[in-house]
Amino acid sequence: MKRKEGFLLILLALMVMGAGCTDQEQKEELQTLSVSCQWSLNTIDPHQTGFIPQRLGYVETLVGVDYEGKITPSLAKSWEVSDDGKNWTFVLRDDVLFHDGTPFTAGTMKTSLERSFALSESVFGKIPVSAIKAPDNLTLEISLDSPFPALPAYLSRGESAALAPGSYDADGNVVKPIGTGPFIFESWKPEEEIVIVKNPDYWGQSASVDKVIYRIMPEALTRKMLLDSKEIQIAMILSPEIAEEYTEKTDYSVLQQPIARVRMIGFNIEKEPFDDQRVRQAVNYAIDREAIVTYVLHGYGTTAAGLFPPGFYWANQEIAPYTYNTEKAQALLEEAGWTDTDGDGTLDKDGKPLKITLVTYPERAELPEIAEVIQQQLKKVGIKTELKVLNFDAAESLRNQGEFDIFLVGRGLLFVPDPDEIMMTDYHSNGTSIDGLGAYRWHNDRVDELLEEARTTSDMAVRKKLYDEAQAIIVEEAPVAYLNYYVNIDVTTSDIEGYRLHPTEYSLHLENVSIV
Amino acid sequence: MMCTIILNRLLQLIPVMVGISLITFAVISLSPGDPAEITLRATLGTESPPKEAVAKLHEEMGLDDPWHVSYLKWTSRVVQGDLGYSYQTKRSTIEEITHALPITFELAFLSMFFSAAVAIPLGITAALRQNGPVDHLCRLTSIISLSSPEFFVAIVFMLLGGVYLGILPVAGTGGIEYFILPALTLSVGLTAITMRIMRTSMIETLEQDYIRTARAKGLSYRKVIWRHALKNALLPVLIYMGTQLGWIFGGAVTIESIFALPGLGRLLVNSVSSMDIMVVQGCMLTFAVIIVLINLGVDLAHLYLDPSIRGQGE
Numbered sequence: 001m002k003r004k005e006g007f008l009l010i011l012l013a014l015m016v017m018g019a020g021c022t023d024q025e026q027k028e029e030l031q032t033l034s035v036s037c038q039w040s041l042n043t044i045d046p047h048q049t050g051f052i053p054q055r056l057g058y059v060e061t062l063v064g065v066d067y068e069g070k071i072t073p074s075l076a077k078s079w080e081v082s083d084d085g086k087n088w089t090f091v092l093r094d095d096v097l098f099h100d101g102t103p104f105t106a107g108t109m110k111t112s113l114e115r116s117f118a119l120s121e122s123v124f125g126k127i128p129v130s131a132i133k134a135p136d137n138l139t140l141e142i143s144l145d146s147p148f149p150a151l152p153a154y155l156s157r158g159e160s161a162a163l164a165p166g167s168y169d170a171d172g173n174v175v176k177p178i179g180t181g182p183f184i185f186e187s188w189k190p191e192e193e194i195v196i197v198k199n200p201d202y203w204g205q206s207a208s209v210d211k212v213i214y215r216i217m218p219e220a221l222t223r224k225m226l227l228d229s230k231e232i233q234i235a236m237i238l239s240p241e242i243a244e245e246y247t248e249k250t251d252y253s254v255l256q257q258p259i260a261r262v263r264m265i266g267f268n269i270e271k272e273p274f275d276d277q278r279v280r281q282a283v284n285y286a287i288d289r290e291a292i293v294t295y296v297l298h299g300y301g302t303t304a305a306g307l308f309p310p311g312f313y314w315a316n317q318e319i320a321p322y323t324y325n326t327e328k329a330q331a332l333l334e335e336a337g338w339t340d341t342d343g344d345g346t347l348d349k350d351g352k353p354l355k356i357t358l359v360t361y362p363e364r365a366e367l368p369e370i371a372e373v374i375q376q377q378l379k380k381v382g383i384k385t386e387l388k389v390l391n392f393d394a395a396e397s398l399r400n401q402g403e404f405d406i407f408l409v410g411r412g413l414l415f416v417p418d419p420d421e422i423m424m425t426d427y428h429s430n431g432t433s434i435d436g437l438g439a440y441r442w443h444n445d446r447v448d449e450l451l452e453e454a455r456t457t458s459d460m461a462v463r464k465k466l467y468d469e470a471q472a473i474i475v476e477e478a479p480v481a482y483l484n485y486y487v488n489i490d491v492t493t494s495d496i497e498g499y500r501l502h503p504t505e506y507s508l509h510l511e512n513v514s515i516v
Numbered sequence: 517m518m519c520t521i522i523l524n525r526l527l528q529l530i531p532v533m534v535g536i537s538l539i540t541f542a543v544i545s546l547s548p549g550d551p552a553e554i555t556l557r558a559t560l561g562t563e564s565p566p567k568e569a570v571a572k573l574h575e576e577m578g579l580d581d582p583w584h585v586s587y588l589k590w591t592s593r594v595v596q597g598d599l600g601y602s603y604q605t606k607r608s609t610i611e612e613i614t615h616a617l618p619i620t621f622e623l624a625f626l627s628m629f630f631s632a633a634v635a636i637p638l639g640i641t642a643a644l645r646q647n648g649p650v651d652h653l654c655r656l657t658s659i660i661s662l663s664s665p666e667f668f669v670a671i672v673f674m675l676l677g678g679v680y681l682g683i684l685p686v687a688g689t690g691g692i693e694y695f696i697l698p699a700l701t702l703s704v705g706l707t708a709i710t711m712r713i714m715r716t717s718m719i720e721t722l723e724q725d726y727i728r729t730a731r732a733k734g735l736s737y738r739k740v741i742w743r744h745a746l747k748n749a750l751l752p753v754l755i756y757m758g759t760q761l762g763w764i765f766g767g768a769v770t771i772e773s774i775f776a777l778p779g780l781g782r783l784l785v786n787s788v789s790s791m792d793i794m795v796v797q798g799c800m801l802t803f804a805v806i807i808v809l810i811n812l813g814v815d816l817a818h819l820y821l822d823p824s825i826r827g828q829g830e
Contacts, residue, residue, distance in 0.1 A: 040786075042604045190605070190615070191778035191786075192689050217687055217776045218785075225674045225686045 031515055033209040033496075035234040035508070036223045040191050040216040045174040047112075047119045050158025055508045056214055057207075058099075058196050059161035059179030062090055062109070062140075063152045065417045065506040068313040069260065070460075071152045075104065075162055075180065076140070081458045085147025090140040096203045098164035099184045106134035112163045113140075115172075120159040127154055149458045153418030156506065182207045182511035191216055208498075208514035227252070227491060233515065234492045234499060240298035243489045251494045257501035258302045258309040260414040261486040263370065265358075266399075266407045266440050269479055273354060274405060278336040280478040283406075284322035285329035286381045287374060293484050296369045300489055304482035306471045307413065307422075311503055314419045316468040319475050329381045340382055347382035355384045356405035361395040364410045370483065371408050400435040409437050410486065417504050419467050423451050427474055439479035447473050518819070525815055529808060536804040537594070540797050541587050547793045552577055554603040554794060594801065600794030602787070609798035612783060617802070619689070620772070620779035624764045626692075626699035628757060631707040636753065639714025643749075644741070646719065654715070658708035666767060670701045670774045687776045698775040702767050706760055714753050721749040751821055758814035762807040 039052060046053040053059040064074035076090040096104035110132050117124045128145040135141060142151065154160070164178035177185050182204065183196035194214040198207040215232060217223045223235040224242050246252040267274035267283075274280050289303040305321035308314050333339075338347040338354050347354040358374065360367045368389045375385040385406075390398065399407045413422050425431040426438020428451045433441060447470045454466040474480070488501055498512040544551070552573040556565035574580055578589035593599075599609035642651040661669070677697050678686030685694050721727065722745055730740045769781035776782075780799060787795035 043606060048606075189689075189778075191782065192776070215688060215776070218773045218782070219776075221671065222674070222687045222774055222776055225671070225678060228675075228679045229682060229686050231678075231686055 030211060031209045032211045032213060033234070033510065033513060033515060034213045034215060034232040035236060035510075036215040036217045036226055036232045037236040038216070038218050038220070038223075040218075041188060041194060042190075044177060044188055045119070046161045046163065046177050046179070047116045047159055047174070050120070050161055051505075052158075052194070052214075053161060053177060053179070053185075054158030055505065056194065056196055056212065057181040057183045057507060057510055058185040059158065059163065059177060060181045061158065061160050061162070062092075062155045065156050065502075065504050067500070067503060068311060069308075069414065069417050069504050070313040071156060071417060074156075075109070079152065081149075085149065085456065085458065086144045088142045088144070088151055090142070092138045092140060093203060094138055096180050097201055098162075098166070098180055099178045099199060100164055100166045102164050102166065104162060104164075104180055105137045106140045107137070108165060109140055109162050110134040111165070113142075113160060115163075116160045120157075123157055123159050124154060127151060147456060149455060149463065150416060150418040150420045153416040153420075156417060183212060186211075202511070205511055207511040209510070212510055224491075227493070230493065233496050234490060236488075236490045238489050238491055240300040240489065243300065243491060244298060246491050253492050253494055253496070255490045255492065255499065255501050256300060256487050257503055258311065258485040258487050259503055259505060260309065260312065260417075261410060261412045262304055262307060262309075263301075263367070263408070263410050263483045263486070264304070264480050265374070265483065266409065266438065266480045267478070268402060268405050268407075268440055270402060270441050271405075273336070273338065273349075273356070276336045277477055278332045279338070280481070281322070282329040282332035282336070282381065283378065283383070284478055284481045285325045285332065286383070287322075287377055287481065287483065288324040289321075289483055290324065291377075292370055292373055296366055296373060297484065297487075300487045301484040302487060304484050306475055306482060308419075308471075309485045309503065314464065314467055316471040318468070319472055322475075322481070326381050333381065333383075338382070345379075345382065346384045353384065354382060355386065357386045357388055357403075358406040358408060359388045359390065359395050359398050359404040360408035361392040362389055363392045367408055367410065374406075374408070396435075396437070399437070399440070402440075407437075407440070411437055414504055417506070419463075420451075420455060423454075423467065423470065427451065427470065427479075432479075439474070442477075442479035444473060444477060446470075521819060522816065525812060529812065532808055533805075536801065536808075537591055538587070540800045540804075541590055543800065544590075544793055544797045545583070545586070547791065547796075550574075550579070551600055551794060552579060555601050557601075557603060557606065559601070599798040599801070602792050602795045604787075604790055604792050604795075609794050612795055613780065613798050613802055616778060616780045616783045619777055620765065620768050620781060623695055623699055623702065623768055623771070623777065623779060624761060626695050627702035627706065627764055628761060630699055631703035631710055632757065634703070635707045635710035636714055636750075639711045639753070640718055640741075640746070640749075642711070643715045643718030643722070651715070654711055658711055661704045661708045664704070666701060666705070666770050667774065669704050670698070670771060673697045673701050687774070689777055694775075694777070698771045698777060701775075702764055702771050705767070706757075706764065709760075710753060710757060713756050714749070717752045718745065718749040721745045724748075751818075754821070755814055755818050758810065758817060761810045765803060765806060 041052045042049050046059045050059070054061065060075050062074060062076040064072045066072045075093055075096060077093050079088060079090040081088050092104070092106055092109065098104055113132055117129060128148055129142060130145050131143045133141040133143070144151070162180055163174070167174050167176060167178045169175045179185070182199050182202045184199045186195040186197050188194045193216060196212045196214070198210050200206060215226070217226065220238050220242060223232070224238060226232045227235040243254050246254050267280050269275055293299060293301040293303055302309060303321065306316050306319040310317060333347060337349045340347050342348065358371050360371045362368050371387050371389065375387055378385050388398070398404055415421055425436055427442070427447055429443040429448050432439045432443065450466045450470040454463045457463060488505070490501060492499055495516050497514050497516050500509065500512070502509070550570070552570050553565060556569055556573060578586045581589070597610060601608050602612055605612065638650070638654050642654045645651060674686050674697060677684040684697055688694055727740060727745055730744050731737070768779055769785060772779045772782040773785055780802060783795065784799040786792070787799060
């Protein structure tokens, strides 16, 4: 009896081992890429939450965004706008199939877009759309009530993705998103993972990996642990402290990319001392931007000259940055009438010491630290700074009431990859005169004129010229001082090739990634 | 007799539940966001529901009424199981919670099991060999584990089990293996205290007269411990562990985020950080009800196990 049992046991063990082997072999045939990020998908419907579907590449939009933040053709081959700026005509690609094999046509795009506009009003509500027409299979016409040059930029948002009619159930709810991208949606577990597989019939470059598992991990530290245990190959959005550990290791690569988010200070130009342009410029010279990046941001940041990071198409590359120069700062302050007459180390004018209040908020953890560094740096040129760190709502309301001298803020720039929105809200007098986070109560006729003119044309080169001039004026007059840009840091195992971070986070382009 | 005591306990629950509901209601009323609009967005599948519909639902839900009327209407909805909708996922709060609850329960019971399996034998050993090497070691480890924050313990376990040994998944969900590291993490603090209580309780029991009597009548030390001492010494430990179940549910809030388990704790964190008020209220109520029920269960168990309390009731 005993012997029989032992024999059976051995047999069982062999069977298990055998099963293990076949499993292993199958895995080697199928290349799986595992990535992890904190962003979780709230709904299966890309028309409601589109950024993850778009980043993962299971849906696509009419237009794309390249690595300079410029609009590029995607499902639309080309587009043009009528002279009055109200009629847009998009010519669609003729070689696109949805994942279920149905052809992509102007008719399906029209239905899909109409659904997008209805479901994601917070994204598309600004577009003055009057009608969407599909005169033939490959032409899509969008008519507007008034000119809106940023239309293509809006149509690069994932919420405007093309979905096949088979994606919906009888009530019109999405049950399975059937898109056109290089990957096919396979499954989704809320707060856990999204699985996508390669689309062999993709119209563009086919993916190299067969399957991608996108794992949702809210803590950066957990993503690091998963990377260390080789459960994933790409850990996205890590902190500088974590990334530093990998810079020395040869079996990992650290990638970083400045994104369209700037840390900046806004001046209260309605009262002394910052009603004087020279004092604002003096502060610009007195801040050591390099030191902030090195010591507060552990080197993971890029010092800022203008509004947009230098890699962006819309950035004015000619702008000369304010370099750290305390002598220049002091000279400017003296010119403005601020001198240290009583020798106490703080400048004064007409008997009043140069004391200012800096307001910021702790929700972005690095801001209070940066505020402390600025406080020290301003002290060197004789400006005494009082820090007020309040929660965001409280800080914002202080700012809007004018109860501040300097407001330190992290500002997202490209909600859609077009400068119109941020320029109008933060620098046009219509935007600066009301509550917000941009230049405070600042008004410049020439900038207003430039920004308005940029709205009347759809010619990218012409618009860039106008925005370049406006950016230069802003830096010169200094209603704000740009400090540095946010940087995304991802770490991959060294066998990953072709992975590149996108400055607007438009797509992960995993179809270009291969495991070697 | 037992029945009246149980009834009494149940009646005592009423003011507690009213208090909880008042607090939850206050939190919801003071939070920004319009419950009527959130509900319509979810049910109609549109981002900007028609104004008339919002106004109508406002009236139905009693949002513009004085607070006590509004509170009563809210309570009647909650009692009927209508906890509203998540504005983020457009699913109903009940759906969200039923999805998350089993995960948190699995985590809680597994960590209870781990802590019991470790703490009770060690506590007994420490008590039987007072000031012996095991006792000293237990004292040291319980001080260390009590003073280590959960976040830190989680990382240590992740490193050990997931990275260095590579035998357990670091984080995520799936089979039971995904629950081992988070449950161990949660059990560390609990084990430390349970172990101490087990030790003290055992020492106290061994000093009782009836133990001496049992020894005097010639029973072996082993038999005395197993048959007489253990049963009595375990009682306070079990009661303590019962009340700690609620504490474990609280600990799940951090642990579930670190280990990426989609349980109730993570749901609460997510909904608070995105101001998803209907889900926040659902989580608050669920946590409160669970803790109240656990305490009730512990009380009743105590009553059942310890006849002396029953005597007091009479």
